[in-house]
Amino acid sequence: MLSAIFLYCCLGGFAGILAGLLGVGGGIVIVPMLVFAFGWQGFPPQYIMLLALGTSLGSIMFTSISSALSHSRRGAVDWRAVGRIAPGIMLGTFCGSHLAALLPKKGLQIFFVCFLAYVVSQMLLGKKPRASRELPGMAGMSCAGGVIGIISSLVGIGGGTLSVPFLIWHNVEIHRAIGTSAAIGFPIAVAGFFGYLVAGWNAVGLPAGSLGYVYLPALCSLVVCSMLTAPIGVRISHSLDVPRLKRCFAVLLIVVGAKMLWDVI
Template identity: 70%
Template structure:
């Protein structure tokens, strides 16, 4: 148990830095790493993906608070946008967790890998928005929030891989898009965690120390470290060339995605 918690702490340190640096909440890395770790611990295959998604969502509740506060102190959070998109986020994420609970684990993994490759394509495309494109009104933000929430719950992320491109496409400056995405991560993680807990209560084949589809030892290890490393990532984001860092991150996602796809298919 001590060895596994140490592994989760190391993963939390990495995820926290990514949360602050790239506004991705860390979930895009946490989920595949948890899948590998849970498999290493011998958890039942039919529960591994759901446990990884639920635990990832719960951990992001903490990293998003730490990261968004750090970005807020730097003036890099558009709080009005975050407030407007939250209702759609809450509804979409909560409902999406119920959908995920009904999908066979193998197909859920394949969907996650497809999403990883979508993220990579967005990071490497370098598309620029039209200069006249502006943030939509409440209805548009709610609809966008619902879509971001559903997808986020299916892949266990804080939404940054969708919300950052959405904000950039509407001409929000890069650093403010990252900071706002970190703030949006909290309602996503809150609704998603609740959904995975509700769906997992009473479910068969869950390991000891799990609360619904949240594995508490992994959550403890992730949170204990990531809350301290997320502000470090936010500070780094103020000085390093974020677009170039995103391209390096895209290479990592390709490696992770290929590995997960292989395990899902064979």
């Protein structure tokens, strides 16, 4: 058990740095590692992925708070944009979690990989959006949030992978886009976390220490370490110039796209 806790702590530390640096929840790293750890601990196979997803979202709730507050202290969070996009994000994530079992994922994954390839090319080539393009109003932001939430649920990614490119496309400076995305990660995580908690409330045969599809020993370890390291990621983020930070985010998108393409193949 101690070796598993050590693994969870290391994973939480890395996820916290990633959240502060790039404004993403770190689920792309946390979920596969939790699947490995839960399998190694001998958890029931039918629950491993559900526990990994629920536990990951629970940790991101706290990581996003730590990261967002650190970015906010540097003036890098557009709280008005967060307030406008949050309702749509939460509704989209909730609906997406219910649609996930009904819709074929391969077509959406292929579309999303193509979208990521386009975003990466724009970042690496230094293409800029039209100077007149600004963030939409309440209705537009809510609709955008709904789309981000639905896609995030259906293809199993964190909202930051979509919200950062969306904000940059509307001429939000990248440091501010990353800080705002970190804050947006909180409503996504809350909606998803409670969805998995409720869905697994009456599940039979869950390992001891589970609350619905959330494994509390892993959650506590992830939370403590990720909240300690998220400010480190924020400091690294604000010490990098814009072109270098864009290249870092482009690398993340390449990793996400490659994993998704591998899943399809």
